[in-house]
Amino acid sequence: MTDQELAIRCMKGDRSAQQALWKSYSGKMYSVCRRYFDREEDAQDALQESFIKVFGHLDQWRQQGPLGAWIRRIVVNTSLNLVKSRANQATWLAIEGKQDLKHPDADAVARLGEEDLIKLIQAMPTGYRTVFNLFAIEGYSHKEIADALGVTENTSKTQYLKAKNWLKNKLEHNTTHHLEKHG
Numbered sequence: 485m486t487d488q489e490l491a492i493r494c495m496k497g498d499r500s501a502q503q504a505l506w507k508s509y510s511g512k513m514y515s516v517c518r519r520y521f522d523r524e525e526d527a528q529d530a531l532q533e534s535f536i537k538v539f540g541h542l543d544q545w546r547q548q549g550p551l552g553a554w555i556r557r558i559v560v561n562t563s564l565n566l567v568k569s570r571a572n573q574a575t576w577l578a579i580e581g582k583q584d585l586k587h588p589d590a591d592a593v594a595r596l597g598e599e600d601l602i603k604l605i606q607a608m609p610t611g612y613r614t615v616f617n618l619f620a621i622e623g624y625s626h627k628e629i630a631d632a633l634g635v636t637e638n639t640s641k642t643q644y645l646k647a648k649n650w651l652k653n654k655l656e657h658n659t660t661h662h663l664e665k666h667g
Contacts, residue, residue, distance in 0.1 A: 485501075485504070487547075487550065487551035487552075488547060488551075490504060490505055490508075490551070491505075491542050491545060491551060494539060494542055495542050495543055502539060505538075505539075506535065509551075509552060509555050510531065510535065512552070512556075513531060513534060513535075513555060513556065513559045514527065514528075514531050516556060516559050516560065516563070517530040517531045517534070517559060517563055518602065518606065519602065519605055519606070519613070519617045519621065520563040520564070520566075520567055520613065520614060520617055521563070521566075521567070521606070522606045522607060522610075522613075526566065529566065530559070530562055530563045530566050531559070533562050533566070534555075534558050534559040534562040534563075537558050537562060538555050538558055541558075560618075560622060561632075564614065564618075564632055564633065567610060567614050568633060568634070604651060604654055604655075605617070605651075607654075608647055608650055608651070609650070611643045611646075612643055612644075612646050612647035612650055613647065614633070614643075615629055615633075615640055615643035615644045615647060616643075616644060616647035616648075616651075618632070619640070619644050620644075626640040626641050626644070
C-alpha cells in the first residue's frame, strides 16, 4: 500500500490503516523524540502527541514529499514545543562574546556506537541539546531555530557552540577514561 493510499484510509477512520501507519513510522519517530529529551517518558509523550496531530491533520499532507518527512516535521515541532514548555528559560540566555571551538575529535566519535552518541546528546543541557539537534541533525539554519524557539540568532549560535564544546569535553573525557582503562 502506498503512503497516499494509507493516508486516505486513515482519514476515513480505517483502524487497520491507522495501526499500519503507526507501525511503519512510530519507531523512527521515537528515535527523533529521544534526541530532544533526556527522560524516556517525555519522549513518549512527544511521540503520542505528535501522532495525535498526524492523525488529526492528515488532510493537510500535500503529497509534495514523502509522508515520513511530513510526519517527522510534526514530530520535531511537537518536541520543540514540549521542550520550550518544560525548559527553564535561563538556559536560553546568551553569553556575550564568541568562542573559538574546535570540532570534536573525529576518532573519538568514530569509536562511539550510535547508542553511546545518543546518550551523550541526551545528557546535554536542554538548550544545548535542542539547538544541536536542530542545527547538526535536522539541518535547520540558525535563523529558523531562532524563529522556532523565540530567541535571537546569536543565542542559537552560542547554544550550538556551547553544545559542541560540551560534546568535545565529554568525548575527550571518555577517550582519556577509555585509554586509562584499556591502555
